[in-house]
């Protein structure tokens with residue numbers, strides 16, 4: 001059985017992985033990053049995505065450490081990849097309707113898989129890795145057992161799912177989201193849309209046999225099994241753009257508790273002027289999909305929140321509580337009341353299940369005169385406004401953003417940058 005490319009869901013492990021990878025973050029990464037040598041042979045990429053996704057480590061910390069070791073030019077490729085995540089996060093913040101539509105289509109497709117026998121058979125072959133396409137079936141096993149796939153494998157997988165197997169992209173995205181340890185509403189949904197020609201309108205991605213054979217170092221050769229063309233999907237919906245929500249601040253003198261969610265497991269570095277008096281960790285991994293979430297993904301998210309809670313409790317010397325409940329409204333209210341809070345503070349939750357939970361909890365807390373505040377980090381505030389159209393706009397602003405955040409690779413700037 002393939003082994004996952006990480007040890008544990010902790011901030012300590014995130015820094016361990018970063019420091020192991022750093023010597024290779026320059027020219028070596030640029031030359032080698034597209035090769036998928038197989039499970040257990042991942043030293044050509046960072047393997048940081050699950051840590052970054054849950055913000056056990058912050059992008060600023062990764063960028064700062066990279067620039068202490070390499071010049072901007074030498075590490076350009078790695079830095080650009082780090083910013084791809086900010087691009088997708090920012091783009092979805094501007095177009096939340098894309099996520100809402102995706103969620104309702106997944107629910108409808110999950111229902112129709114049960115009633116349409118041919119669809120059911122084709123879908124089951126795919127998710128059980130029984131298509132007879134060697135690489136695809138191997139990636140299914142790897143994904144389910146480790147929670148990880150190499151970026152190139154994700155692109156080939158999505159292309160085969162949509163263009164060869166002719167399955168709906170939303171169910172493929174759902175399958176990834178249920179199993180990826182770094183499963184992310186923005187990076188995942190928008191990458192799938194990109195493969196179909198829906199993100200960059202009309203531009204699709206076709207997995208080719210020769211490309212798979214070369215970049216898997218000959219491990220796979222699905223000769224005669226793949227589609228020869230990738231027709232762009234079309235949709236009639238025009239996705240309205242919304243302005244970014246305004247930044248919030250903790251009211252002066254508030255008696256507040258800190259909420260740790262799987263969106264940000266290092267809230268001790270949020271811009272807080274006072275100390276919280278209580279701490280709660282809450283997980284909502286099961287709401288990723290109407291279908292069951294894979295064990296590696298679930299366990300990583302639970303472990304990441306537990307690590308955050310333990311560290312933050314020590315940092316502020318405050319009592320901690322954990323909630324693995326479905327109903328956040330009741331859990332948050334009970335916790336806030338038992339600690340006599342007037343404010344609940346948490347890291348800003350971008351579009352996704354945590355944001356949905358918080359939206360509902362905000363209302364139920366407000367009815368009880370308790371305010372829920374979401375604090376956005378400077379990195380998100382600096383990057384998201386440039387993520388309205390294509391990636392190039394943000395890419396061209398990378399030097400400005402690094403300057404604005406004071407990410408220079410100089411030791412004294414690292415802490416400021418992650419706020």
Ligand SMILES: Cc1cc2nc3c(=O)[nH]c(=O)nc-3n(C[C@H](O)[C@H](O)[C@H](O)COP(=O)(O)OP(=O)(O)OC[C@H]3O[C@@H](n4cnc5c(N)ncnc54)[C@H](O)[C@@H]3O)c2cc1C
Nearest residue numbers: 045046047048049081082085151154182183184187188191
């Ligand atoms: C169909 C599809 C679905 C994907 N779903 C997700 C997902 O749910 N969550 C996720 O974090 N990434 C997703 N990606 C992006 C990418 O595949 C992973 O971030 C990357 O493979 C993680 O491995 P790594 O940390 O070793 O990456 P590295 O190559 O070492 O990159 C460093 C970091 O940069 C960021 N990054 C790199 N490439 C991308 C990218 N294309 N898009 C966004 N961020 C990127 C990640 O945070 C990553 O950890 C998806 C890509 C595709 C094609």
